[in-house]
Amino acid sequence: MKRRIVVPAIVLVALIAVAGCKKKQPVPTQATxxxxxxxxxxxxxxxxxxxxxxxxxxxxxxxxxxxxxxxxxxxxxxxxxxxxxxxxxxxxxxxxxxxxxxxxxxxxxxxxxxxxxxxAVVPSTSMTAEEEFKANVQDIFFDYDTADIRSDAQATLSKDANYLVSHPDVKIVIGGYCDERGSDEYNLALGQNRANAAKNALVNDGVGADRVRVISYGKEKPFCTESNEQCWQLNRRAGFSMDQ
Amino acid sequence: MNLPSGAKAPMILSCAMYGLKAVPFKVPSGYLSPRATSWKRVSRARRPRFRYPSGRTADRMKAKLRCLPVILLCLVFFQAPRILAQDWVHTGTNLGNSAIRLAVADFKPVGADPQTPALKAVFDATLYNDLNNAGIFDMVSKSLAPQAMPGSPQEMVLSQWSAMPASAAMVAFGAFSVTNGRLVVYGWLDDANNAASPQVLAQQYNENATEEMARTIAHRFADAIIYRLGGGINGIAETKIYFVSSRTGSKEIWEMDYDGENQHQLTHLGTISMSPHVSPDNSRVAFDSLEREGWAIRMYSLDLSRLVSFPAGAPGGSNYSPAWTSDGTRVAFSSARGGHPDIWTCDVGGSNLHRITSFGTDTSPVWNPRTNAQIAFVSGRTGEPQIYTMDQDGSNVQRMTDSGYAVSPSWSPSGGLLTFSWNRKYGPGDPGGQDIYVFQIASMQWLQATHESGSNDFPSWSPDGRHIAFERTIGGRTQIWSMLADGTHQQQLTHTGNNYMPDWSWK
The missing domain is CATH 2.60.40.10 (Immunoglobulins)
Structure with missing residues (x-):
């Protein structure tokens, strides 16, 4: 009989202890x-x-x-x-x-x-093709006055290529963009090289060259217009969009 | 202004003086103002194929040594940084040459037509400005000139004009009348110091009585005077400047008179149009324009006031920056149809298409207008863009600039000079301006034409080789300016919206 009382009592104490501990747990994280x-x-x-x-x-x-x-x-x-x-x-x-x-x-x-x-939040299956494209094919960014693909861009490009290889019906336009510094005319040529560099990387990863168009926008269509390095970085890019 | 070390000062200063003393750079008469100054030399290991005539090396060394005490003195008297910062102080050759001192009398109004005063005011102002802009006259300011308005050679009292304070060597004067909607102008030019036979020039004009024609007659009379007194080089008062303006919301091609008057829009494409270049006969403007398929070279006919076809300019969707030969038969442009932006040439009809460079990032070609056998262009093949020249088949490539960021070449009508935009101190974090430079190809010497005023780009020679139009950006606003080729007499031509990429007509 004694044991019948003692066991539930121990269980109860243990439960209370556990519950108590759980309650306290968030406190240390907040207090950090x-x-x-x-x-x-x-x-x-x-x-x-x-x-x-x-x-x-x-x-x-x-x-x-x-x-x-x-x-x-x-x-x-x-x-x-x-x-x-x-x-x-x-x-x-x-x-x-x-x-x-x-x-x-x-x-x-x-x-x-x-x-x-x-x-309400749409499940991914009902995303429009455009939304799905945007979510999966991300733009890449360049260093100052060069069209060389950076290592971080390399990773982005492989993901972009994966998506494009698995969606063979999608055609794309790559826009080449430059920051506001330097000459309008030379920046068109530089933007061309950036877009071409992105295209070549995609083609090397198996995307058909006939699916890819390139257009240089030079510094004519900036994403932002502030004169600081942060904005310049955002404008030195190859931007991907669906070719419609 | 502050330079890191004064140690560089002697070297650069001696360069400047050596340039002037030992290798005096003779400015082709009439092509640059005699005030042209401060020529510098491109310094680099790989010198162009240029040798001094034998025996001159020793002279050069001597000249250099003679300069030495002067240099040291300069260093004592001025702080070295200041010398460097002011490397555009006007020292130079030919400073003794004086320009012809020219007075312009207000024209005598004849008759009582109510239109006369307003049109005469436009005429008088335009004539004075044109002669002042020419850059070859020492103009007698209106406030120093006699009040007289001689309307014929008989009414002209030359002693009034040759005496102090006007001290004019030449006087332009005439009569101005409006009758029955026609504008009649008589203009004369007299030699003020030759009382026996003073008449140098007599002109007569008869046009519709409009403000535009009053300006046109003034331009024509000014050009006649400039041609007579300026060594037989045609004046530019009737030339046009083609440019890009975004004042309507999109970049379109516009046209204006050389002095900024009479601005009007040519294209209405609603996209981005850039790099206008007018044909030598003023019949067409070539430019590049962003279309759905990319960038195409387009042709706008000034005769038909509409676009005309140029199929060679569209393939590949990446075609930029067209340029004409001076005979109007061939076109060069940059195209990435072969993979990367290269220089291509073709006949004006599109045949005979050739790719003549293959290194990539080549753009902004311009032909040597004297020979049509060489092309100057911009290339980023070694990193930052530099100016190069080559033969028209792509051979004999020569690099002109040694460092910095150099773009937008324009080849002088005489064939001997380039002008381009150069930022010599270019690099991330570096200060320094993008300025207009004039560069003598044979000697690799250059002079800086703009200083410490905004960011300057797209210089374009006037057909007389004495002027340069360019774009200048200050505080985010871009406008078109003109100046004499030595950098003096700078004036702003546009004031509305933003305006870019001037191209001076060939005639």
Whole structure:
């Protein structure tokens, strides 16, 4: 008889203990203070352009860190110490970047406000071809005054090529873009080389050359018009769109 | 302004002086103002095929040594950075040559037609501006000139004009009347110091009485004077400038008089049109335009006021920057139809199509208008764009600029000079401006024509070789300017919207 009472009592105590523990668990995470920055601490910058979008639109995240060994962005994972990435948030999101280095760590965040779509979130199967294309074929970016494919662009291009190889009916136009510096006429030639470089990479990855058109826009159709490196980087690109 | 080290100063200064002293650069008479100055030399290991006549090397060295004390003195008296920053101070050759001192009397109004005063004001102002713009006269300002308005040689009292303060060597004057809707102008040019036989020029004009014709008559009389006194080189007062304007919302091709008057739109394509280049006979404007299939070279007929076909300019969707030979029979352009942007040439009808470069990122070709046998162009084959020349079959490629970012060449009518836009200190994070330079091909010497005023691009020679039109961007606004080829007498020609890529007509 005693045992009958004792066993449930122990179980009850154990349950309470477990429940109690669970309740406390979030507290330490919230309480985690950002590590104090040491003198030679890394620095981090993160921006999202544009800051307000409608659901389904793309956002360019671009970040820049110094003195960092490891950089990660919540929800994206480990990333290079600087770079640009296109994301398509479905709801308002604050992107949080942590840069860790020998001298400590630094954080930066950037918020994107997503205006709710009229319809509920559409399952991917009912995306229009255009939306699916945009979600899967991402633009690549170039260094200053060159049409050489960067290593981060190489990765993007292989994904783009994978999508295009698995969707053989899709034809594309690659636009070559340049930043505002330099001469209009020379930038048309430079944009041409950027678009061509992207095309060649896709063709090497198995995309039929006859499916790809290239047009240089030089500095005639910029994505942004500010005179700073961030905007210039966004404008030095090869942009992909469906050929209709 | 602040330069990192003064150590470079002596080298650059001696370059400048050596350029002037030991190898005096004779400006072709009439092609550049005698004030042309400060010629520099491209410094690079791979010198062009240019040798000094034997025996001159020693002279050069001596001249250099003679300069040495002067250089040292300069360094003592001025801070070295200031010397460098002001490398455009006007020192130079031929400074003793004086331009002809020319006075222009206001024309005498004849008759009482109510149109006369307004049209005469346009005429008087245009005539004075044209002669002032010519760059070969020392103009007597209107405030120093006598008030007299002699309407005929009989009414002319030359001593009034040759005396102080006008001190004119030549006087232009005449009579201006409107009768029955016709504008009648008599114009004379007198030598103020030759009382016995003063008349140099007598002209008569009879046109419709409109403001445009008042301006045209002034242009014609000015050009007659410039031709007579300017060494037989035709004036440019009746020339046009073709350009790109985005004032309507899209980049379209426009036309204006050389002085910025009479601006009007030619194309209405609603896309992006750029790089206009008028044919030597003023019958067509070639340009490039973004269409659905990409960039095509298009032709706009000035005779028919509409586009005419140029099929050779469309294939591949990547065709840029057309250029004419001076006989109007051939066209060069940049096209990526072969994979990357190369220079191509063809007949004006599209036949005889050849690719003449194959390194990629080649654009902005321009023919030597004297010979039609060479082409200057821009190439990014070694990184930043540089200016090159080659024979018209693509052989004998020579690099002209040694560093920086050099684009947009225009070849002078005489064939001896190039002008282009050059940013010598170009590079990420580097300061420095994009300026217009004039470059003598034979000697590889250059002079800087614009200084510390905005970002300057697309220089285009006038047919007399004395002027250059160009675009200048200051604070995000781009406008078209003109100047004398030595950089003096800069004036803004457009003021509405943004305006780009001027191309000066051939006549």
């Amino acid at each position: 203070a950002p590590p104090a920055t040491a003198p030679a601490a890394p620095t981090a910058q993160l921006t999202a352009t544009p800051g307000v979008i409608s659901a389904g639109d793309q956002v360019q995240l671009s970040w820049h860190t110094t003195d960092a060994n490891a950089v990660s962005i919540d929800g994206i994972g480990d990333v290079p110490t600087e770079g640009v990435k296109t994301v398509t948030p479905t709801q308002s999101t604050t992107y949080h970047l942590v840069a860790r280095g020998d001298g400590g760590s630094a954080e930066a965040s950037a918020s994107v406000t997503v205006n709710a779509p009229i319809a």
